[in-house]
Amino acid sequence: MKAAPGLPAAQASALARLSDAFWRHPRIFVALLLLLPLSWLGVVYIGSLSALLLQSFFSIDEFSGLVQYEFTLKTYRELLTPSNFDIILRTFLMACAVTVAASIIAFPIALFAAKYARGRLKALFYLGAMLPLWSSYLVKIYAWKLILAKEGIINWVVEALGLKFLLELILSTPVIGGNSLSVSYIGTFIVLLYVWLPFMILPVQAALERVPRNVLEATADLGASRGQALRHVVLPLALPGIVAGSIFTFSLTLGDYIVPQIIGSSRRFIGQAVYAHQGTAGNIPLAAAFAVVPILIMAVYLWLAKRRGAFDAL
Amino acid sequence: MRFDSKPSLLLKASAVAGLMFLHLPVLLIFLYAFTTEDKSYEFPPPGYTVKWFAATWNRPDVWQALGLSLKVAAASTAIAIILGTLCAGAMSRARFFGRETISLLVILPIALPGIITGISLRSAFNIAEIPFSTLTIILGHATFCIVVVYNNAIARFRRISSSLFEASADLGASGFQTFRHVLLPNLGTALLAGGMLAFALSFDEVIVTTFTAGQQQTLPIWMLEELVRPRQRPVTNVVAMVVVLVTLLPILGAYYLTRDGEREDADDGRKSGNRNA
Amino acid sequence: MAAAVEFDNVTRRFGEIAAVDGIDLSIDEGVFFAMLGPSGSGKTTCLRLISGFEQPTEGHVRIFGANSERIPPNARPVNTVFQDYALFPHLSVRDNIAFGPMVRGVSKRNRYAEASRALDMVALTGFDLRSPRQLSGGQRQRVALARALVNKPRVLLLDEPLGALDLRLREQMQDELKALQKSLGITFIFVTHDQGEALSMSDRLAVVNRGKIVQVGTPEEIYSRPKSKFVADFVGASNVLSPELSARSGGAAAWSSLRPEFVRISRGGHANLSGKIRAVKYLGATRRVTVDVGGAEITALVEANSPLPSPDSPVGLSWSPEALHAMESE
Numbered sequence: 001m002k003a004a005p006g007l008p009a010a011q012a013s014a015l016a017r018l019s020d021a022f023w024r025h026p027r028i029f030v031a032l033l034l035l036l037p038l039s040w041l042g043v044v045y046i047g048s049l050s051a052l053l054l055q056s057f058f059s060i061d062e063f064s065g066l067v068q069y070e071f072t073l074k075t076y077r078e079l080l081t082p083s084n085f086d087i088i089l090r091t092f093l094m095a096c097a098v099t100v101a102a103s104i105i106a107f108p109i110a111l112f113a114a115k116y117a118r119g120r121l122k123a124l125f126y127l128g129a130m131l132p133l134w135s136s137y138l139v140k141i142y143a144w145k146l147i148l149a150k151e152g153i154i155n156w157v158v159e160a161l162g163l164k165f166l167l168e169l170i171l172s173t174p175v176i177g178g179n180s181l182s183v184s185y186i187g188t189f190i191v192l193l194y195v196w197l198p199f200m201i202l203p204v205q206a207a208l209e210r211v212p213r214n215v216l217e218a219t220a221d222l223g224a225s226r227g228q229a230l231r232h233v234v235l236p237l238a239l240p241g242i243v244a245g246s247i248f249t250f251s252l253t254l255g256d257y258i259v260p261q262i263i264g265s266s267r268r269f270i271g272q273a274v275y276a277h278q279g280t281a282g283n284i285p286l287a288a289a290f291a292v293v294p295i296l297i298m299a300v301y302l303w304l305a306k307r308r309g310a311f312d313a314l
Numbered sequence: 315m316r317f318d319s320k321p322s323l324l325l326k327a328s329a330v331a332g333l334m335f336l337h338l339p340v341l342l343i344f345l346y347a348f349t350t351e352d353k354s355y356e357f358p359p360p361g362y363t364v365k366w367f368a369a370t371w372n373r374p375d376v377w378q379a380l381g382l383s384l385k386v387a388a389a390s391t392a393i394a395i396i397l398g399t400l401c402a403g404a405m406s407r408a409r410f411f412g413r414e415t416i417s418l419l420v421i422l423p424i425a426l427p428g429i430i431t432g433i434s435l436r437s438a439f440n441i442a443e444i445p446f447s448t449l450t451i452i453l454g455h456a457t458f459c460i461v462v463v464y465n466n467a468i469a470r471f472r473r474i475s476s477s478l479f480e481a482s483a484d485l486g487a488s489g490f491q492t493f494r495h496v497l498l499p500n501l502g503t504a505l506l507a508g509g510m511l512a513f514a515l516s517f518d519e520v521i522v523t524t525f526t527a528g529q530q531q532t533l534p535i536w537m538l539e540e541l542v543r544p545r546q547r548p549v550t551n552v553v554a555m556v557v558v559l560v561t562l563l564p565i566l567g568a569y570y571l572t573r574d575g576e577r578e579d580a581d582d583g584r585k586s587g588n589r590n591a
Numbered sequence: 592m593a594a595a596v597e598f599d600n601v602t603r604r605f606g607e608i609a610a611v612d613g614i615d616l617s618i619d620e621g622v623f624f625a626m627l628g629p630s631g632s633g634k635t636t637c638l639r640l641i642s643g644f645e646q647p648t649e650g651h652v653r654i655f656g657a658n659s660e661r662i663p664p665n666a667r668p669v670n671t672v673f674q675d676y677a678l679f680p681h682l683s684v685r686d687n688i689a690f691g692p693m694v695r696g697v698s699k700r701n702r703y704a705e706a707s708r709a710l711d712m713v714a715l716t717g718f719d720l721r722s723p724r725q726l727s728g729g730q731r732q733r734v735a736l737a738r739a740l741v742n743k744p745r746v747l748l749l750d751e752p753l754g755a756l757d758l759r760l761r762e763q764m765q766d767e768l769k770a771l772q773k774s775l776g777i778t779f780i781f782v783t784h785d786q787g788e789a790l791s792m793s794d795r796l797a798v799v800n801r802g803k804i805v806q807v808g809t810p811e812e813i814y815s816r817p818k819s820k821f822v823a824d825f826v827g828a829s830n831v832l833s834p835e836l837s838a839r840s841g842g843a844a845a846w847s848s849l850r851p852e853f854v855r856i857s858r859g860g861h862a863n864l865s866g867k868i869r870a871v872k873y874l875g876a877t878r879r880v881t882v883d884v885g886g887a888e889i890t891a892l893v894e895a896n897s898p899l900p901s902p903d904s905p906v907g908l909s910w911s912p913e914a915l916h917a918m919e920s921e
Contacts, residue, residue, distance in 0.1 A: 019488035023663040029489075033404035034416065037397040037460065041419050045431070045457050048438035052430070055437060105332050112329035116321040127569060128333045134511060134565045135340065136518035138537045139554045143339040145541065146346055149355035153342065156357045197336065226322065247425065255427015258521065262541050271429045278433055288437070291430045298426065480644050481677035483664040485691040485742060495694070499681040 056288035067284060075285040079293070084273070088293055091270040094185075095253040098192045099200075099246045105193075106200040106245065107238065113201075114208035115216065129205065133198035141262055144191045148182040148263060178265055188264035195259060196252045200245035207241025208234070243305045250301060254294040270294060340558060347555040352548045366548040376553060379536040386448065386532060387516040390455035394512045395505055397456070398463030403497075406471035423458040431458060432525030439526070446528030454526040455519060459512035466508030466572070467501060474500050507571040510564035518561060533557065593655070595620040595746050595778040596641055601650035603636055610636040612802030613650070618780060618795075620655075620745075623772045625781045625789040628799035629825065634782045635674075637799070638748050641780065642671050655745065665694075669746040670739035674754065676731045678723040684710070684734050685719035691742040709737035712771075729760045736771075746778045753788065765792055786826045790814060798822050815850065819920045823848040830854070830889050837915065840864045845917040853914035854891035856880060858900055862907025863915075864889065868900060882908060 022029040058067055059074040078084060113125035132140070147153050158167045171177040171184060178184030211234070219229045257271025268276070270290055277287035321329075347366065349359035370376055401420060405413065423431050435454050444450060478500070482492040520534035527535060533553070540550040598616040602609055610633045618624045626634040639645040640652050643664030652659045654667060670691070678687050685706045686693075692702035703719075710716055713733035723731060732752060739747055749768075753761045769792050772779045783789050789796050790810040797807045798821075806818045817823035820831050830849040832840065837847040840863040866884035877892045880899065889908055893899070900906050 015490050016488045019490055020663050020666070022489050024661065030404045033400045037401040038416065038419070040393075040397055041423075041457070041460065044435075044438075044453060045423055046419070048434035049430070051438045051441055052434040105328075105335070108325050108328035109332040112321055112325055116325075123573075125329075125333070127566075128336065130569060131562070131565055132336045132340070134514050135561050136534070136554075136557045138518060138520055138534050138541065139340065139343065139557050142537065142541055142550070142554050143343050146342055146355045146357075147339055151354050151356045153357040194335070194339065201332075251425060251427055255429040255521075257429055258538065258541075271427065274429055274433055278436070284437060287433060291433055294427050295430060302425070475675060475677060477673045477675055477677035478679060480642075480664070481671070481673055481679070482690070482694075483644075484642055484669075484671045485694065485738065486665045487690070487694040488665055491694045495690070496679060500679075 052288050052291060055284050056292050058285045060283050060285055065282060075289045078286060079289050084290075087268050087270055087273050087290075090267065091254055091294075092297065094189065094192065094269065095250045097189060098196060098253045099249045101189075101193050102197045102200040102249045103204070103242045103246065105197060106204050107242075110201050110204035110208055110238070110241070111234065114205045115211075115213070126205075129198055129201040133202065137195060138258075140195050141191060141259055144187075144194060144263060145182070148180070148187050148190075150180055150182075154181060182263050183265055185265065188260050191259050191263050192253050192256060195256075196249045199248035199252065200242070203244040203248075204238055204241035207238050207244070211237045247298075247302065247305055251294065251298050254297060343551060343554045343558065346551045347548075349548070349551070355547070366552050370549050370552040370556075373549060375531070375536065376533075376549065379531045379533040382448065382530055383517055383533040386451050386455055387513045389452045390459050390516045391509050391512045393452070393456040394459035394463045395509050398460045398508065398512075399467050399501070399505060401460070402464050402467035402471055405468060420461050420464050424461050428458075428519075428521035429525075432522040435522065436525040446526065448530060450526045450528070451523055451530065451532065454522045455516040458519075458522065459516055462512040462515055463505065463508035466504045466511070466568075469572075470501055470504035503571040507568035510568040510571075514561045514564045514568075518557060593620050594618065594653075595655060596780065597651075597653040597656075598637070598640075599651045599653065601640060601647045601652055603633075603640060603645055604648045609648075609802050611640065611647075614802075614804055616797060616804060616807065618778060620778055621776050622794040623769065623779045623781065623792060625783060625793035625796035626799055627783060627786055627789040627796055627825070630784055632799045633802040634784075634799045635750055636802075638671070638750055638780065638782050641667075641746070642669055642748055643667050668744060669748055670742050670744035671748040671750065672732075672735045672739050672752045674750040674752070676723075676735040678731055678734060678738070680723060682723075683719065684715070684721045684723065684726070687723065687734060688738045688741050690738065705741050706737075709741040710734075712740065713737045714767075728755050729764065732756065732764065736768075740771075740775070744777065746780060747772075749779060749781045751782055751784070753783070753785075761788075768792065790826070798825065800825075816916050817848050817918060819918055820846055820848075823918065828890065832889075832915070833887070836864075836884070836887055837917070840915065841912075842915040843917040846920070847915050847917045849889070849910065849915050851879065851890045851892040853910045854889060855909050856882070856891055856893060856899070857907045857909060859905075859907055862909045864908045865905060866908065867905055868902050871899065871902065882906060884908065 055067075056075055057071050057073070058069055059072045060066070061068050079088070109125070109129065113122060113129065117125050149155075155167075158164055167181075170186070171180065176185045176189075178186075181187045181190075215237075216229065216233065219233045255271050257269065257275050260269045261272055270293060274287045274290045277283040277290065345359065346355070348362045348364065349356075350361035350363045351359055398420075401416070405417065431454070435450070435457070439446065439450055474497075478496055479492055482496045483489075487495065518534050520532075520538055523532055523535060524538070531539075537550065537553060537557070540546065540553075544550065594617045596616075596618040598614045601611055601614045603611040612633070614637065616637075626637060628634045636645055640647060641654065641659075643659065643662065646660060654662075654669065659667065679690065682690070685703060688706035688709050689697075689702040692705055697705070707716075707719060710718055713736055715730060715733050715737070718726070718730070718734075723734065726734065732755075735752070752768075753764055756764060765788060768779070768781075781789070781792065790813070793810060795807065795809055796813060798805045798813060800821055806813055806822050808816075813822065813826055817826060817829065823829040823831050828851065830851060832842070832847045832849060834844045834846060838844040864884045866882045866889070868880060869883045869888065870881040872879040872881075873895065874892075876895055878895050878899070880891045880893055882889050882891065891908065
């Protein structure tokens with residue numbers, strides 16, 4: 001290497017020479033940066049995921065209860081038995097319901113926070129959406145256990161207002177009803193919605209934040225009514241945010257096993273099935289096959305979302 | 315009519331109602347922490363007392379669980395900060411092959427339901443014959459904490475004008491000097507914020523933990539037991555309230571740290587370096 | 592004179608696009624050199640090839656005779672004043688300026704003394720402890736200049752450094768930069784898209800278009816003898832005459848340029864071309880007169896107080912033979 005004129009003397013140190021080498025070979029530098037995180041995620045995480053995936057192709061011997069390490073699709077066929085398929089369908093429908101409800105509740109909050117609130121109020125709304133996102137999952141569920149309990153606040157309010165008959169009417173609805181709110185699908189739904197709603201608000205808010213005000217003003221200027229502006233301008237612009245948020249609400253609901261275990265009927269969701277099969281039943285292959293279902297659903301969902309450009313809003 | 319003139323009453327009301335829906339339930343726990351009733355969740359509480367705070371204070375199992383949770387959160391946050399920053403640093407550099415795959419890989423541990431991360435790790439530990447211990451809990455937590463630090467770091471990387479690094483090199487700084495004198499001071503608050511959020515996330519994670527813990531109880535696992543089989547409601551109420559307050563701090567801290575960063579940028583009025591090339 | 596920077600058939604491609612396309616150029620030591628071109632012409636890429644932030648795809652960039660390819664940016668005897676100034680937001684003005692000396696290992700006391708002297712040089716005495724955020728655009732620009740010059744570079748690269756300043760400040764900084772270059776005696780390479788700036792400040796300039804250098808010369812040469820229509824258009828509001836028009840007016844049958852200030856307007860008599868006045872625009876001391884000469888327009892700059900025929904009246908346009916400059920290409 002030719003010596004550069006005016007080369008500083010400090011350049012001779014080993015560290016500086018290493019720095020020069022990185023400058024000359026930027027790809028090696030990037031590879032070195034990625035080495036540690038990728039070996040962590042690649043080995044620990046992807047390794048574990050593939051191990052799980054692999055096990056779903058094994059089966060369990062019905063008599064001995066031992067895992068047979070032979071390739072078979074038998075375990076997947078088991079997923080399609082009516083009782084197991086019910087679990088999948090139930091979870092999928094619940095995830096859809098939670099996602100739809102979350103987007104309906106999140107939209108006005110996000111719209112107000114992104115486009116109307118100013119200064120302190122805006123900060124309040126931002127924090128108001130961010131705090132529950134990060135605060136304790138279990139505490140949130142616990143709060144609802146207090147609320148939905150028979151002797152809890154809901155029943156107290158309902159009785160105080162003289163609306164007990166209405167609550168009983170709702171609870172007597174087949175399928176979604178039950179003995180009390182805390183053992184019904186309605187209860188499960190409310191708590192899941194509560195727990196995952198914050199994951200919807202922030203992406204929608206971020207998407208709306210990026211809509212320039214003058215686009216909205218121009219819409220009004222062109223004579224659009226509030227409703228028209230909402231339908232034709234604001235909603236389409238918020239859609240990538242809604243899709244991004246729904247990735248979270250959908251995925252998190254699909255895999256939740258604690259909420260339906262604590263608040264809900266005895267009928268299982270996918271998460272509970274996975275938990276039960278890997279635990280007491282010791283049927284790891286079936287647990288793995290169950291776990292593959294949300295992965296597949298999410299893969300399809302992510303693929304659809306990507307085509308809609310939802311990742312830019314993350 | 316101007317669109318931005320004023321929000322309609324309906325919008326305002328539903329926004330406020332939505333926020334209340336998010337916050338009131340948790341506030342209710344604060345009320346229950348003071349109730350005299352210890353056998354049921356009776357509302358309104360028949361009376362108020364502060365004796366449960368002392369009772370909780372004297373519970374060694376709560377202290378043990380809290381200690382383990384703090385230890386796990388600290389360790390996994392440290393790992394996540396290192397790995398997340400390295401990853402963000404690489405991604406912020408020139409485009410390279412496999413970029414999208416890597417960002418998917420980083421996001422995957424939180425994009426997939428926690429139970430899948432949990433059960434995969436559990437079966438992998440079983441296969442590798444790694445005994446379940448504090449270490450396995452940390453291993454699991456760090457995996458999903460990386461993305462939190464990564465997101466914060468990469469957002470800041472995007473805001474730091476690349477000409478700052480060029481200016482540093484131009485003034486004679488080696489890559490390491492640039493890292494020490496330009497990158498770290500500018501990235502610092504974002505890393506701190508990411509670290510705080512990772513800490514909060516790890517501190518109350520329960521789904522992955524149930525799969526990766528052995529006999530150890532973290533605070534969330536302790537709470538989960540109480541949720542499934544309520545035995546000491548008053549103590550649980552107090553613990554829940556303390557958890558809310560403890561996680562509040564790092565979240566607020568992270569918010570103020572990143573907000574300051576945004577304000578600096580706005581004040582800077584830096585025009586986007588519109589290169590002609 | 593020794594060459595400070597040489598481009599030897601340099602090409603820099605970004606994917607399919609050649610931002611710099613086979614440039615040969617030699618910049619002498621101690622000159623104020625301007626690179627002038629529209630945005631996207633590749634002039635900034637040329638600068639980045641010198642500073643080391645880009646590598647040539649083909650060819651060589653030599654700095655004081657040495658091939659620069661293997662020398663990282665931090666080891667090159669050049670410093671840059673960035674377009675957005677790139678002041679470190681986390682450091683004070685003093686620490687910004689002392690950054691270069693700091694990474695070279697100069698003691699704190701000495702580097703702060705150097706920083707203070709550099710601030711004196713750019714007329715910001717006493718600004719040591721301010722934050723860059725507290726400065727105006729012009730002040731930031733001076734700090735960026737001081738930060739580069741404190742390292743005593745042999746070549747200073749300036750990337751559109753005046754672009755963000757308002758007109759008055761820009762003119763003042765032009766004079767100051769020029770005076771600074773004269774007193775330091777080092778090479779300044781100055782990238783701009785403002786032809787006035789390039790012409791008034793530089794000793795030599797290169798006009799760049801689509802990754803190629805279209806003409807190199809002194810400002811006078813470029814201004815009065817543009818090689819092509821592009822240069823004539825870009826360097827100043829020049830009249831470009833088609834070969835037919837040029838021949839009709841008594842010149843060569845080639846694309847030619849004609850400076851508006853060389854055109855005289857008369858009422859009949861001998862004239863190179865005749866036509867009708869279309870428009871008159873007042874520019875203060877002068878007036879810009881647009882004359883229709885049958886299918887083409889010629890503009891002339893005339894003194895504001897000279898008498899003018901009324902609009903639409905027939906006039907004659909005349910100029911001395913050397914004023915019409917035949918160009919090498921379209």
